[in-house]
Amino acid sequence: MTAAPITHPDFAAITRNLTRRIDALCLLTEVPGTIQRTFLSSVAAELLRELSAWASELGLHAWVDTAGNWHAELPCADPQAPTFIIGSHLDTVPDGGKYDGLLGVVLGLVLAGELKKACAAPPYRLEVLGFTEEEGVRFGVPFIGSLSALGQAEELLDLTDSQGVSVRQAMQNFGLDDSRLLKATLEGPHLGFLEFHIEQGPVLEAAGQSLGVVEALVGHHRLKVSFTGRANHAGTTPMHLRQDALMAAAEWMLAAERLALDTPGLVATVGRIQVFPGASNVIPGRAELSLDLRHQDDGLRASKLAELEAALQSIGARRRVGVKAEVLTVIPAVPLDTSLRAGLHAAAAQAGLNPPELVSGAGHDAMIMARAMPAAMLFLRTPGGLSHHPDEAVADTDVAAALQVAWSFLLNLGLPDLGGQA
Numbered sequence: 001m002t003a004a005p006i007t008h009p010d011f012a013a014i015t016r017n018l019t020r021r022i023d024a025l026c027l028l029t030e031v032p033g034t035i036q037r038t039f040l041s042s043v044a045a046e047l048l049r050e051l052s053a054w055a056s057e058l059g060l061h062a063w064v065d066t067a068g069n070w071h072a073e074l075p076c077a078d079p080q081a082p083t084f085i086i087g088s089h090l091d092t093v094p095d096g097g098k099y100d101g102l103l104g105v106v107l108g109l110v111l112a113g114e115l116k117k118a119c120a121a122p123p124y125r126l127e128v129l130g131f132t133e134e135e136g137v138r139f140g141v142p143f144i145g146s147l148s149a150l151g152q153a154e155e156l157l158d159l160t161d162s163q164g165v166s167v168r169q170a171m172q173n174f175g176l177d178d179s180r181l182l183k184a185t186l187e188g189p190h191l192g193f194l195e196f197h198i199e200q201g202p203v204l205e206a207a208g209q210s211l212g213v214v215e216a217l218v219g220h221h222r223l224k225v226s227f228t229g230r231a232n233h234a235g236t237t238p239m240h241l242r243q244d245a246l247m248a249a250a251e252w253m254l255a256a257e258r259l260a261l262d263t264p265g266l267v268a269t270v271g272r273i274q275v276f277p278g279a280s281n282v283i284p285g286r287a288e289l290s291l292d293l294r295h296q297d298d299g300l301r302a303s304k305l306a307e308l309e310a311a312l313q314s315i316g317a318r319r320r321v322g323v324k325a326e327v328l329t330v331i332p333a334v335p336l337d338t339s340l341r342a343g344l345h346a347a348a349a350q351a352g353l354n355p356p357e358l359v360s361g362a363g364h365d366a367m368i369m370a371r372a373m374p375a376a377m378l379f380l381r382t383p384g385g386l387s388h389h390p391d392e393a394v395a396d397t398d399v400a401a402a403l404q405v406a407w408s409f410l411l412n413l414g415l416p417d418l419g420g421q422a
């Protein structure tokens with residue numbers, strides 16, 4: 001760290017400029033009047049050019065890797081120094097918002113620019129990373145950008161989009177060498193990865209907090225649950241003689257809701273239900289539904305699932321309805337790095353803030369990066385909890401607060417007395 005005093009940036013002014021520039025970048029879209037940037041589209045290429053031009057204004061070197069991920073760097077005087085990465089994704093969902101992903105990349109870029117301007121010399125190389133793909137819109141598989149950055153994008157080249165175009169062809173059309181998708185791998189020792197992201201949920205707003213430190217990204221179980229009773233005439237079959245599959249499903253769904261309400265952090269969702277034969281005058285003979293069960297604690301989630309399976313058996317036996325629960329997918333939770341989280345809290349305290357810790361119910365690039373290095377996330381309050389929507393917003397004061405926390409975090413990082421890891 002340099003001994004010279006470091007000028008404190010004007011975060012309010014930086015925020016005003018940054019949000020103006022995000023507005024302008026979001027005019028680059030595949031569908032006029034909406035915001036849409038999908039993986040390896042011509043619009044994505046234009047965005048990379050604009051970001052590189054911005055980096056060059058800030059005196060930073062920028063480049064695009066062999067997977068189409070965008071990078072900018074603030075070098076370190078010591079060529080052996082480890083790298084710290086700030087990153088998020090550059091793609092959007094169709095008719096998406098301005099801040100999901102792009103905000104995290106832009107915050108990293110302006111922070112690198114401010115560090116350079118202030119002649120701050122952190123004992124690490126700072127890299128800003130814009131992942132080319134995270135949402136899974138074009139090829140149905142998310143996290144292609146971060147997976148390729150870790151060399152874990154095998155078997156993705158032959159995926160095809162709705163037009164029958166493969167990843168391989170799309171890379172060629174984009175001007176990338178498709179034989180080098182896996183060569184985008186990050187090199188050298190890494191101190192860690194930090195992702196700024198809007199919360200995309202209502203927790204921070206309800207708590208009256210501008211920022212939150214992400215403790216973990218939830219894991220989930222997804223199930224298909226079937227109820228098999230007996231279809232019969234709706235007029236002639238007395239209530240006590242029925243084997244109504246849908247009523248059994250309804251009782252079990254309410255049991256799942258009760259269990260989730262009674263278990264802090266547990267969320268249970270039945271997002272789809274089908275009823276057979278599906279006529280208004282026929283008692284349902286069969287019902288099939290989906291259950292999405294999420295919690296940050298894999299063991300607790302598994303034990304709550306066992307309780308739901310026991311309730312399923314008991315409801316089925318009492319109602320003389322056959323029941324079956326099939327687990328389709330299990331995704332483990334990803335805890336984020338305790339040392340980086342402590343660093344974010346220390347930096348927030350320096351800014352007079354006390355952000356709560358919260359769990360991310362959605363997946364993010366940070367959970368992929370956590371496979372290879374310490375990873376952390378800082379959430380920004382999302383007005384109305386609204387995201388993946390054109391009205392997605394963020395308050396300037398919250399962006400300025402995030403910049404201030406990150407600024408102190410980056411200056412502290414690597415200093416042993418403040419939780420750094422160098």
Ligand SMILES: [Zn+2]
Pocket residue numbers: 089100101134197
């Ligand atoms: Zn996102």
